[in-house]
Amino acid sequence: MTPPHGVAAPLHGVDPAWLPDGALRGVGARRVLVRGEGVLVDTARTEVTHACAKFGGKMVGEGEAYELLLRVTGGGDQEAEGFLLERGDGRTTVTAATPAGLLHGYFHVVRLGGATFVDAPPETHRPALDLRMLDHWDNVDVHPVMGQVERGYAGGSLFWRDGKARAEPERVRAYARLLAASGVNALGVNNVNVHATEARLLTDRIGEVAAIAAELRHYGIRTHLSVSFAAPLLLGGLDTADPLDEGVRAWWRAAVDRVYDVIPDFGGFIVKADSEGQPGPFAYGRSHADGANLLADALAPHGGTVHWRAFVYDHRQDWRDRSTDRARAAYDHFAPLDGQFRDNAVLQVKHGPMDFQVREPVSPVIGALPATRVAVELQVTQEYTGQQRHVCALAPMWSEVLRFRPRGGDGPTVGQLAAGGGLVAVSSAGYDPFWTGHPLAQFNLYAFGRLAWNPDAEPGQLLDEWIELTFTPESTGDPALLRSGLRAVLAGSWATYEKYTAPLGVGFMVQPGHHYGPSVDGYEYSPWGTYHFADRDGVGVDRSRATGTGYTGQYAPPWSDTYETPDTCPDELLLFFHHVPYGHVLHSGRTVIQHIYDAHFEGVEEVVAAQEVWASLAGLMTPARHARVSELYEEQLRCAREWRDQVNSYFLRKSGVPDGAGRLIH
Amino acid sequence: MTPPHGVAAPLHGVDPAWLPDGALRGVGARRVLVRGEGVLVDTARTEVTHACAKFGGKMVGEGEAYELLLRVTGGGDQEAEGFLLERGDGRTTVTAATPAGLLHGYFHVVRLGGATFVDAPPETHRPALDLRMLDHWDNVDVHPVMGQVERGYAGGSLFWRDGKARAEPERVRAYARLLAASGVNALGVNNVNVHATEARLLTDRIGEVAAIAAELRHYGIRTHLSVSFAAPLLLGGLDTADPLDEGVRAWWRAAVDRVYDVIPDFGGFIVKADSEGQPGPFAYGRSHADGANLLADALAPHGGTVHWRAFVYDHRQDWRDRSTDRARAAYDHFAPLDGQFRDNAVLQVKHGPMDFQVREPVSPVIGALPATRVAVELQVTQEYTGQQRHVCALAPMWSEVLRFRPRGGDGPTVGQLAAGGGLVAVSSAGYDPFWTGHPLAQFNLYAFGRLAWNPDAEPGQLLDEWIELTFTPESTGDPALLRSGLRAVLAGSWATYEKYTAPLGVGFMVQPGHHYGPSVDGYEYSPWGTYHFADRDGVGVDRSRATGTGYTGQYAPPWSDTYETPDTCPDELLLFFHHVPYGHVLHSGRTVIQHIYDAHFEGVEEVVAAQEVWASLAGLMTPARHARVSELYEEQLRCAREWRDQVNSYFLRKSGVPDGAGRLIH
Secondary structure (H helix, E strand, O other): OOOOOOOOOOOOOOOOOOOOHHHHHHHHOOEEEEEOOOHHHHHHHHHHHHHHHHHOOEEOOOOOOOOEEEEEOOOOOOOOOOEEEEEEOOEEEEEEOOHHHHHHHHHHHHHHHHHHHOOEEEEEEOOOOOOEEEEOOEEEEEEOOOEEEOOOOOOOOOOEEOOEEOOOHHHHHHHHHHHHHHOOOEEEOOOOOOOHHHHHHHOOOHHHHHHHHHHHHHHOOEEEEEOOOOHHHHOOOOOOOOOOOHHHHHHHHHHHHHHHHHOOOOOEEEEOOOOOOOOOHHHHOOOHHHHHHHHHHHHHHHOOEEEEEOOOOOOOOOOOOOOOOHHHHHHHHHHHHOOOOOOOEEEEEEOOOOOOOOOOOOOOOOOOOOOOEEEEEEEOOOOOOOOOOOOOOOHHHHHHHHHOOOOOOOOOOHHHHHHHOEEEEEOOOOOOOOOOOOHHHHHHHHHHHHHHHOOOOOHHHHHHHHHHHHOOHHHOOOHHHHHHHHHHHHOOHHHHHHHHOOOOOOOOOEOOOOOOOEOOOOOOOOOOOOOOOOOOOEEOOOOOOOOOOOHHHHOOOOHHHHOOOOOOOOHHHHHHHOOEEOOOEOOOOOEHHHHHHHHHHHHHHHHHHHHHHHHHOOOOOOHHHHHHHHHHHHHHHHHHHHHHHHHHHHHHHHHOOOOOOOOOOO | OOOOOOOOOOOOOOOOOOOOHHHHHHHHOOEEEEEOOOHHHHHHHHHHHHHHHHHOOEEOOOOOOOOEEEEEOOOOOOOOOOEEEEEEOOEEEEEEOOHHHHHHHHHHHHHHHHHHHOOEEEEEEOOOOOOEEEEOOEEEEEEOOOEEEOOOOOOOOOOEEOOEEOOOHHHHHHHHHHHHHHOOOEEEOOOOOOOHHHHHHHOOOHHHHHHHHHHHHHHOOEEEEEOOOOHHHHOOOOOOOOOOOHHHHHHHHHHHHHHHHHOOOOOEEEEOOOOOOOOOHHHHOOOHHHHHHHHHHHHHHHOOEEEEEOOOOOOOOOOOOOOOOHHHHHHHHHHHHOOOOOOOEEEEEEOOOOOOOOOOOOOOOOOOOOOOEEEEEEEOOOOOOOOOOOOOOOHHHHHHHHHOOOOOOOOOOHHHHHHHOEEEEEOOOOOOOOOOOOHHHHHHHHHHHHHHHOOOOOHHHHHHHHHHHHOOHHHOOOHHHHHHHHHHHHOOHHHHHHHHOOOOOOOOOEOOOOOOOEOOOOOOOOOOOOOOOOOOOEEOOOOOOOOOOOHHHHOOOOHHHHOOOOOOOOHHHHHHHOOEEOOOEOOOOOEHHHHHHHHHHHHHHHHHHHHHHHHHOOOOOOHHHHHHHHHHHHHHHHHHHHHHHHHHHHHHHHHOOOOOOOOOOO
C-alpha cells in the first residue's frame, strides 16, 4: 500500500521548468480514467487529478465516460517501459504493460497536448535504451576545492548540504518528476570522486540514500550510488581491498545485502577506480574486470548493476613525453578486457576520448568491446561549455555522437551500441531556483532524457518540444515570436561556443582548475595530457599511425583511415588528429590561421546577435527569467571577447600572420 | 617590577637556529658582570646566567672580578640602541646608554665569541636604521585560499591557529630572542590583508595582541598591528570611514587609546589601503595622505607610527591596454603627495616597482619623496624565490638594493634613504620546527635583521657569521669542510635561482595564484599587469620614454638615461625595460635567446652541483637537518628542471631559434 502523495505541481519559488501547469491543459481539460495499480499508477492519478483541478477536467471511475484512458494491462514484459497510443473516435487510450510504461505514456500525452485527441494511427513507443541515468557529482561535505557539487554551476546540491542530507523530500520529488517527464529512469546521488564522508553512504549513512530513493521511486527512478573501491579498508576495517580476496568479497556481499534491505529497488554502483587518484584494483595487481566483477557479483543476487567508468589515464604525465597520448588510454586499458566482464557489469565510457570538450571525435572504446555492455557518458553540466553562464545547447552535439557509426557503413550507431549499457550523463541540476542556473540550460537537461529514450530524435524537434512545454502559450503575449527567438538563440549556440573557444578540435586552452575562461597555454606544460603543441610554425596533435601517437589505429575502418591524414580528416577535428602549419588549407578553403581568426570574430558576433534577439523577447516571459538570462548574456559576451582576444593574440604572436580582414588583434 | 623569566635556551623539539648553546661559549666560560636595571637588562642577565651554566663561567656581583662587563650608563639618548665595545687588559666592557643597547651589545659579544676577549681598539656600534621590522602575513582565521599564513611556507603561524591565539608564549619569546639577536626591534603580528576576524584584533581582541607584545617586549621588540581602514564601519558601527569625518577621527583616537592602555609600548599600525581589494580613502575622495594622517594623528599622542604601504595599483587591468604600466603606479600615486604626511607617518615602499621578483630595478619611489619618511619593504618569505623549497640566499640581492643610489653619484643609498622610515620585511617564520621550513632559509631571516642594522654589511661576511653561529665547531666533525660547503651552496644561490626562472628581469612567468613553479604565460593575459609580451620576434616590456610606457622617466638621472636605451641598460634588467628581438646581443656578447637557453641549462647544472656538495656534508651536522635539506634539494632540482624545460621550450617554440649548443629542448 503506497501512501498518497501530493507533489505534482511545481514548488513555490522554484521554476516549473518544462512542467508548468499550462503544459497540462491538454490532459487537464478532459475526462480521464486511470486503470491499474502500483506506485507509479498512483503517481499518474495524482498528476491527472492535479491537471484536472487546474483545467476543469475530471478523473472518472470505471463505467463512466472518458476521453482519455491510461491503463496497465499487466502481463507481457514487466520491465518494459513502453506503451501503445491509440487515438480515434473521440477516445485516446494509452496501454502499457507496466506502471512505468503508463507513467511514460502519461508524460507523452502531456507533450502532445491537444494533439492527443486528434485521430491518428496507433503508435508504439518504447525506450531505445533501458538505462537512462543522471549522475550527480554531488559531495556530502563541501570539498575544499570542488565545493558542494563538483563541476556544479547551479547552486548547492539537491541532496546534500554541509555534510548532511538536505532532507527536502518535496524538492527531490519535484526533480524526479521533471526527470521522469524527460525519460530518465536512474540517478546516481553522489560524486564519482568518493571522499571519506561520502564513502559512508554505503554503510552507516545508507538511510540518507534510502530517503532519497523513497522520493525518486514515485517517478520510476532507481537510485544508484558511487562507491569507493577502497570501502573494505575505509569502512570495513579490512587490511585489503583486493577483489580476489574472499574476505573482501564477503564484505561487499554483506554491504550490498544491507543496501537492499533498505532500498529494495536499488539500481547499483558507479565506480571511478584507478583514475585521478581514486583507489582501484591496480594496487593489488588485478584488472579492471576483476574490480568490476567483484561488485557485480555482490549486486547480482539483487538485480543490481555496476557501472565501471572507463575514464582511466595517467594524470601525472610528463608533458615532455611525446609518446604518451591520453586519448589512447581508455582503449588501451579496456579493449583487451572485452568478454571478461559479468553480465551485470557495464563499462561506462565518456563519449569522447578526452574529457567533454566542445568538440571531440567519438571514443573508439564504444565500438571496440562487442562482448561487453557499454554505457555512453555525456556531460549535461557545462564544465567545458560555458558553465551555465553561456548559452550552449548541446543536443546537436549529442545527436552527432549518438548517430555516429563507429564501424562505418551500415554498422550500429553509438545509440545502438549503448543500448546494452545505457546512456548516462553528469547532471547540471542543483538547488538553484531555475534548477540549472542558466534558465536556458534547462533544455540540455531535458534533451538528455529525450535522447536517452530515443537517440535518433531530431535536436530541432526536441528544442521545439521543450519550448512548447516550458513557454506555454498562455504565459506569453506572442508565442510565435517567442518561439522563433528561442530557436535563434539556442539552436546554433553550440556552434557559436565552438567558434570562440579552442579551435578545430584541439580542445582545452581553459584556465586550469576551474576550467572557465581561456588560457591557451593553461594546460600546455601540465601533467594532464592535454596539449596543443602550438609553435611559431603550426599547431595540433599528431595522432596518426604514420608519424604520431597511433591513436587513429584504435578506430575501425573507415574512421581509422579517414582520421589518418589531413586530406580526409574533417576540418572540425583536424587539430585533434594532426599537427599542421598555420598555412594549411582546410576543406573550407581557408587557412588554419585565418580560420582561427574568422571563427573567433564570428563567434563573438553571434553572441552579440543572440543577445540582441534575447533583448527583443523582454515582455514575452516572466521578468525574472528574462532578467536572469540577460545578466548571463553580459557575462557570456565578456567571456567570449576574452576568448577571442586571447586566442587571436596568442596565435598572432606565434604565427606572425596578420588577419586577412585587418581586424584588431591585440 | 618585571617578573623573572626563563626562556633563554631553545625549546625542546625546535631548532635553535643561530643561537644554539654552543654559540654562547665565548660568554659562558667567563666571569660576567651585568650592571643596570630594566626589562632588557634582566633579559641580558637571564642570557648570561644560562650561558654560564652551560660553560662554567659565572655571573658575578659588584666588586667581584669580572672579564666581561655589560653596563647601562643611563643618560644620553634613551632611544638609542647603540653601544661602545672596549677590549683590553683582559677585560671587555660593553657600555650602552639604554637597556636595549645593552642587549644588542650582549648579542654582539655572542657573535664575536672568543674574539670578544682579544685586545682591539674601541668600537662604537649603532643601528643605521631605527626601525627594523618583520611583518607577519599571518591570519587569525584560516583563509579559504591563503591559509593560516599568507605566502607562508613554514607551517602554521607562531601566533594564531584556527581563529584563536595560539597562546604559546615560550615559542613567541624564543622567536623574539632570535630576532633580537639578528637586530630586529619591531614586529607586525597580522596580515596586511585584514579580514573580518583579524580586524577585531584592534578592538575586542586586543588582549591577544597584548599577550604577544608581553613576550616580544622581553627582547626589545615593539608590537605593530595591521588594521583595516574600514574599521570604523566594520567595528565601530559608523556609517563612514572618511578620514576627514570628525566622528571617524574620534573613533580612531579612542581605539588607539584603548590599545595603549594594554600595550603601553605599542609600535603602531600597518595599513594596506586601496590595494587589491582592501578599503581605503579613495572611497571618500580623499588622498592616501589624508588616510595615513588620520591614523598618524590618533597614534601621535602615544608615540606610535603608521606604516602606510605604497603598494597601490590597478589589479583589474585589461591586458589589452598597453598604455597602463603597473610599474608606474606607486610613483604616480605617491610622489605628488610628498610633504603631506605627518611626522609619524611612514610610507612603506616595496624595494622594486612590481612585487618581489627575483630581479627588479629599485623602486623610483624610494628616492622621490624627500619630505616624506620612507621605509623599504623586503620579502624574506620566498614567495617568488622558491617558497623555502629552493635554496635562495637573498642577502646579495638585498645588499644590491640597499647600496643602490637612486640619485646616482654621491647621492644617498637606499639604506640611507630608508633611515627615515626603517627597513621592513615580510617574515618567513612559522610554526615549523626549523622556523623557516627550509633550514638554510634561516639565513635569510638572520641576514635581514643584520642588514637592517647595517645596510652596508657584506653579504659574504653575514653568511660566514651565520654559519659560525648556527654550525658551532662542537656540532660538526670538520668545521672547515662544513663552512666551505655551506658557502658553496648558499653564496651563489640567488644567482642560480635567477638563471633557471624568468630571464633578464622580465619577471613573473609563475603559476597563477600560488606562484610556485613555472607558467610562462600564466599571467600574460591576466588582469594583474604583469606581462612579458613575448611573440615570435622578441620579448620584454618597453618602459622607455621614447617608445614605451615612460616608466624610465620616474627615475632621477643618471638612471633615467641608463635605463632608457638597451645600449646602456644592464643586461639583467633588459627585458624589464625593453622589448627586444631574440637576436639582440647583450653586453655579455650573447644573444637574448641564447642567454635564455644558456642560463636555464646553467641554473639546473648549478642546482645539481649544489646538491652534490650538500650530499658531501652528511655527517657534519644533525641527521635531521641534513635530511630535510636533502629532501628539499630533490624538489628544487625537479622544479628547476621544470622551469628550464618550460621556459626553453616556450622560447624555442616561439622564436624557432635552435640552441647554439645543440642541447635537448623539448
